[in-house]
């Protein structure tokens with residue numbers, strides 16, 4: 001059977017509901033698909049989503065509000081955060097001790113512009129620490145399939161070092177991993193294969209890919225959430241109930 005989602009063993013290890021959906025789950029822009037993916041990943045509540053713009057806006061959604069324009073969503077306990085991708089890099093962050101999570105959408109524009117740094121700045125400001133944070137980088141277009149023009153490759157080599165490009169083929173996941181390491185994170189996992197070329201045993205594509213399918217590509221959903229209850233089961237630092245939520249800053253920042 002084709003799996004609906006992939007899991008991070010790091011986030012699994014700290015008992016967090018989360019997941020990176022596959023093409024078998026369907027288009028993540030559908031509400032029914034979002035609900036099914038959330039359930040499959042152990043999340044019973046709502047998932048907040050965003051109108052993604054390939055920018056660096058970080059946002060703390062409120063339950064029930066319409067999707068805001070943002071490429072990083074952050075939350076305390078009780079509200080899951082989800083982003084959609086089709087070749088771009090999804091990054092999930094969680095600090096179980098500080099009771100904070102984030103979902104980040106990083107394409108090449110967002111990676112260069114600093115969306116991961118924006119999300120990290122925001123989650124650290126809210127009380128997370130580099131030592132407390134776990135990060136999972138989900139399925140995205142691999143270096144195998146991601147040829148960019150020479151001027152863009154040069155920009156990435158200049159920023160991230162020669163190792164992120166092989167000729168004009170760019171490893172966008174590696175760039176985002178380097179950004180997480182620069183910020184002092186050490187618990188980082190990369191999950192899943194290349195969104196453009198990975199296939200199931202049946203030969204069907206495992207993921208949605210904008211490069212492969214163009215405008216008709218569905219969206220893979222990546223989400224993480226902290227349950228409002230069961231505080232004591234999560235994290236080594238054992239914050240008190242509601243502490244993370246109480247620290248949660250209001251609304252958007254750029």
Ligand SMILES: [Zn+2]
Nearest residue numbers: 144145194197
């Ligand atoms: Zn590939």
